Structure formats: C-alpha cells, structure tokens
Amino acid sequence: MISSEERTALAERIHEALGQVIDPEIHRPITELDMVDTVEVDEDGVASVRVLLTIEGCPMRDRIEKDTAEAAASVPGLTEVRVDTGAMTEEQRRALTARLREGRRAIPFNDPSSLTRVLAISSGKGGVGKSSVTANLAAAMAADGLHVGVLDADIHGFSIPGMFGITAQPTKVSDLLMPPEAYGVKVMSIGMFVPPGQAVVWRGPKMHRAIEQFASDVYWGDLDVLLLDLPPGTGDVAISVAQLLPRAEMVVVTTPQPSAATVAERVGSLAESVEQDVIGVVENMSWLDLPDGTRTELFGSGGGQRVAASLAGHVRHPVPVLGQVPLDPRLREGADEGVPVVIRDPRSAAAAALREIARTLARRPRGLAGRKLSLSVS
Structure with a gap:
C-alpha cells in the first residue's frame, strides 16, 4: 500500500x-506543450497518464x-x-499555436535574432536539375547534423514532395501547419494539397500569398538552413521571395x-x-563518366564559370562555382524513388559532388546581423 504522500511524489x-518525451512533429517536450493532462x-503503484x-x-x-x-516506466516504485x-480542445490548440508563434x-x-540561413536555389531555365540539386543539398546537410527545411516555391511545377517520397499532408494545429519530415528534412509544398494530376492555375498574387503562408504559418522550428526551390526564370515567384x-x-x-548559361545570367540582373x-x-x-574511365562532356563545358563571372559583375563581388555535378x-x-542520391547511393560521383557543395554552403556561418549580444562592463 502506497501512502498519499508517496503517490504525490x-x-x-x-x-x-x-519532459524527455518529444513530440515527433513539433520537436518539443510534451510537458512544455501542455500535452500532459x-x-x-x-495505492497499488499503478500510474495512469493521460496525454x-x-x-x-x-x-x-x-x-x-x-x-x-x-518514460513513465523509468520511474522506480x-x-x-x-x-x-x-485530443486538445479548440481553445487549447489556440493557446498552443500562440505559444509556438511566440506572439508573432x-x-x-526575417526577425533580426534569427540565425537561419535562407538559400534560394534558382535557375534561368527549366530542365537543369534545380529541384534535384535542392533536395540533395538539403538531405546532405541534414545527414551532417544540421536542422534543415525545404520550402517548395515552384507552385506550378512542384516536385519536391516526390523527391523525398512524401505522400502525407501536413498536420494542422489550429491555423499552424506541421511540415512532414523525410531524411531529417522538414518539407512544405503546395503539392501536398493537390490531387495527383491536377494543375495549380494561379496568378501572381495568389502565389505570393501561398509563399507568405508557407513561411509564416508553418512551424519550422529552429532551422540552421531553409532552402527554397524556386521556379525557373525571373518571374513573379522570384520577386515575391525577394520581398x-x-x-x-x-x-x-x-x-x-x-x-543555358546565357539564360542563367539573367538571374544576376x-x-x-x-x-x-x-x-x-x-x-x-557537367560530364558523363564512361565505363573505360574517360569522360564525355555531352553539354559542352565552361557554363558554370561563365555564369559565375557574369553574376560577379552584377553583385560586385566574386561569385564562386561551388561545384560540378556529373x-x-x-x-x-533516386528522385523517382523518393530517396535523394546522397542517401541512396552515397558513394556515387554525383552524391560526392553534392555533399561537398552542401558542406561548402554549410561552412558559411549563420548570420548575427541585428542580433543583440550580452555585454558586461567591469
């Protein structure tokens, strides 16, 4: 028989x-989220927990x-x-949403205190493999231990969910969305809400609003890097992202x-x-490795260097070629199967090149611009 005082303790x-139980979608302790009811x-030592x-x-x-x-069973006695x-009541969900938003x-x-690096992966034209590069850079960064998210900003030509093998819709808590996760990467795309084969017929203002909602109404958590998969070209979405x-x-x-290089140079303007x-x-x-050990450059050579030199003139500082992917x-x-090649075939030449590009980008420090630092004067 256990006494009342012992039961309370x-x-x-x-x-x-x-407090060690982490919500798999929000990635915070269930006690902190007020999920423990x-x-x-x-008297017999039987614990009843309602979540x-x-x-x-x-x-x-x-x-x-x-x-x-x-976790409960780990307690002796x-x-x-x-x-x-x-399930939470609507009032409890609103309170949770407000807590996750921290009143904002x-x-x-865009908050000055944010240390998340936002990388907009862009291209001058379609068909250059921009989305597959985005997916693999994200997966490679996550495999190296970074907290990574991908926002699929290609509203009309979304492909990111398929490249990660994601078929589920995001969980909605009040008006806040929890992004599905694959290979350690949080992903959000309009493709998660569109039936297979259905086109998204939207004009500029609606696309602008969708990107705004994905940036503000999704609980991304504390990311090291957020990658944006932009549509090709320099149209409405690219301008919206800049705004x-x-x-x-x-x-x-x-x-x-x-x-392709000539078109990509327009991104600089x-x-x-x-x-x-x-x-x-x-x-x-960049090239195709042949069985005899030689390479053939099916699409020519020098395009990356040409684009980098042109872009440097626009931004007024050197722009490096981060890498060449064969x-x-x-x-x-891997893209067809929903498994990025850096996960599926990590020893392949393409995976090695993409991992090195990801690490080069990751070595750039998270920004401290506008962040308040604690200073003491003695």
Missing part, C-alpha cells in the same frame, strides 16, 4: 520524466503513447503504467551548355534589381 517524478498513481494529442486522429499517436509509457490519449505572426526568418524573405541568398544552378546577394553557382550535368543515372533514379 511519484506523480511528480513521472511528470518530470515525461493528468498523472495519477493509485492530449494536438488533433483527433493524430498520425503520431502510437509513437507518443509508446514513448510516454517508456511503479508496478504498472497505463497511458490514455485524448510575422515570418520568423518576403529579403535575407535570402541566391544559389544559381546551370548546365555547361552556352544557351534580378538579384541586382531586388538587392539580393548571389553566393555561388552549381554546374549540373550526369549520373542514379541521381534520376
């Missing part, structure tokens, strides 16, 4: 232990129940642990052929007009 220790211990899920039919229910039971789940509805990446995320830095993807920086060029499809069937196969 056990319940307190259980609640403390539940009740913790009780009866409130953010929504009815939460897809992470089984995992949360399992993690909660294991219990004979049994029972976990029950319910603005785009968090909505003015701290975004541009990475331009091109191929070696002169025609856009960067100049919207005062956005260009930090590097990725040359994709043609590799495994890169295409």
Whole structure:
C-alpha cells in the first residue's frame, strides 16, 4: 500500500520524466506543450497518464503513447503504467499555436535574432536539375547534423514532395501547419494539397500569398538552413521571395551548355534589381563518366564559370562555382524513388559532388546581423 504522500511524489517524478518525451512533429517536450493532462498513481503503484494529442486522429499517436509509457516506466516504485490519449480542445490548440508563434505572426526568418540561413536555389531555365540539386543539398546537410527545411516555391511545377517520397499532408494545429519530415528534412509544398494530376492555375498574387503562408504559418522550428526551390526564370515567384524573405541568398544552378548559361545570367540582373546577394553557382550535368574511365562532356563545358563571372559583375563581388555535378543515372533514379542520391547511393560521383557543395554552403556561418549580444562592463 502506497501512502498519499508517496503517490504525490511519484506523480511528480513521472511528470518530470515525461519532459524527455518529444513530440515527433513539433520537436518539443510534451510537458512544455501542455500535452500532459493528468498523472495519477493509485495505492497499488499503478500510474495512469493521460496525454492530449494536438488533433483527433493524430498520425503520431502510437509513437507518443509508446514513448510516454517508456518514460513513465523509468520511474522506480511503479508496478504498472497505463497511458490514455485524448485530443486538445479548440481553445487549447489556440493557446498552443500562440505559444509556438511566440506572439508573432510575422515570418520568423526575417526577425533580426534569427540565425537561419535562407538559400534560394534558382535557375534561368527549366530542365537543369534545380529541384534535384535542392533536395540533395538539403538531405546532405541534414545527414551532417544540421536542422534543415525545404520550402517548395515552384507552385506550378512542384516536385519536391516526390523527391523525398512524401505522400502525407501536413498536420494542422489550429491555423499552424506541421511540415512532414523525410531524411531529417522538414518539407512544405503546395503539392501536398493537390490531387495527383491536377494543375495549380494561379496568378501572381495568389502565389505570393501561398509563399507568405508557407513561411509564416508553418512551424519550422529552429532551422540552421531553409532552402527554397524556386521556379525557373525571373518571374513573379522570384520577386515575391525577394520581398518576403529579403535575407535570402541566391544559389544559381546551370548546365555547361552556352544557351543555358546565357539564360542563367539573367538571374544576376534580378538579384541586382531586388538587392539580393548571389553566393555561388552549381554546374549540373557537367560530364558523363564512361565505363573505360574517360569522360564525355555531352553539354559542352565552361557554363558554370561563365555564369559565375557574369553574376560577379552584377553583385560586385566574386561569385564562386561551388561545384560540378556529373550526369549520373542514379541521381534520376533516386528522385523517382523518393530517396535523394546522397542517401541512396552515397558513394556515387554525383552524391560526392553534392555533399561537398552542401558542406561548402554549410561552412558559411549563420548570420548575427541585428542580433543583440550580452555585454558586461567591469
């Protein structure tokens, strides 16, 4: 028989232990999110824990129940642990949403205190492999331990969900969206809301609003890097990104052929007009490795260097070629299968090149512009 005082002490220790249970979507302790409704211990040492899920039919229910039971069972002195789940009320969800927003509805990446680097992956034309480069850079950075997100800004030609094998819709908590995650990368795309085969027929203002919502109404958490997969060209979306995320830095993807390089150079004039920086060029499809060990340059050569030199004239500082990615069937196969090549075939030449580009970008420090530093004067 356990006394009332002992039961109270056990319940307190259980609640403390539940602080180690992390919500799989929000990535914060369930105690911090007020998801622990009740913790009780009866005279026989049986603990009953009730957890409130953010929504009815939460897809992470089984995992949360399992993690909660294991954490509670780690407390000595219990004979049994029972976990029950319910759902938050609308009022509780609104309170949670307000807490996650920390009182702000603005785009968090624009806050002076934000250390998230925003990289806009762009190209002058379609068909240069911009989306596959974006997906693989993100997966490579996540594999190296960074907190990474991808915002698919290619509203009309979205392909990022498929490249990560994501088929589920985001979980909605009040008016806040929890981005699905694959290979350690949080992903958000209009493609998660569109039935297969259906086109998105939107004009500029609606696309602008969609990108704004994805930046402000999605709980990204504390990211090291947010990558934006821009549509090709210098149209409405590229201008919207410059307005909505003015701290975004541009990475331009091109191929070696002169025609693609000429088109990619136009990105420089856009960067100049919207005062956005260009930090590097990725040359994709640079060559094909043949079985005899030689290389053939199917699309010519020199396109990356030409684009970099042209962009440097627009932004008035050197623009490096971050890397050259060879043609590799495994890169295409990984995209089709929903597994980035840096995960699927990490030893392939394309994966090696993409990992090195990702590490070069990651070595650039997170910004401190506008951040308040704690100073003391003695």
